Amino acid sequence: MGTVTMEQGLLLASALFALGLLGLLLRRNVLFVLMSLEVMLNAAALAFIAAGSRWVQPDGQIMFVLIVTLAASEAAVGLALVLQVYRRYVTLDTDSLSGMKG
């Protein structure tokens, strides 16, 4: 048996989450923003798995399944929106997409 504890798993999860959050805040390309969101969702899933492993309960893996469902829905809708935005404005830069009419 190894000696890695849940805390180290949670530490890794928070590091990955922070990286995703940084990408979300700093990047200006919509595709990279969506990828950062995936990284953050994945980090949250890792936290659930680590906790589920600590108490040997299946709830962590069930939350993981629900998070994957959420990530798939978010990616599908977000990427469809990206396609529409690119078709209309021919850019993926969030700064130049910030103005709205009406």
Place this chain on the structure above:
Amino acid sequence: MTTPDLAFYVAATVALVATVLTVTGRNPVHALLYLIVSLLAVAVIFFLFGAPFAALLEVIVYAGAIMVLFVFVVMMLNLGDVAQQEARLLAPRIWIGPALLSLALLGLMVWLLWSGAPQTPLGAEVTVKQVGIAMYGPYLLAVELASMLLLGALVAAYHLGRGE
């Protein structure tokens, strides 16, 4: 330091490096490759934590299906000059990074198989059977809601993604 510990640290390092390169990348396709490597490394960590079902789903659904969706959309957007991309396709600078990180994960897997490490290295295993019983018992409503969410996403993606 025992074998599973070292495996955890190697996988965690690969995940962190690949995620940094994802977030800071310039080319969306290269960033996607690094993101896939990062997801595979996290799948290794899931397995080490005694969650084989989650590790399988991470590889099949996350790194498989969702990332393929991203790749398709990047291809449909058709950013940049295709002929130029083809010419640069074989330059090692492009593929060497993800290849090395994946190689580290492959080496890790082979090493774990050969070293006879315990089946659930970092904690007691939560089996697929337990997960299934809990999922269709107390969590039945959540599963139904997730299916409704997927249906909604399907309809929304179809509506938003169709042509003019």
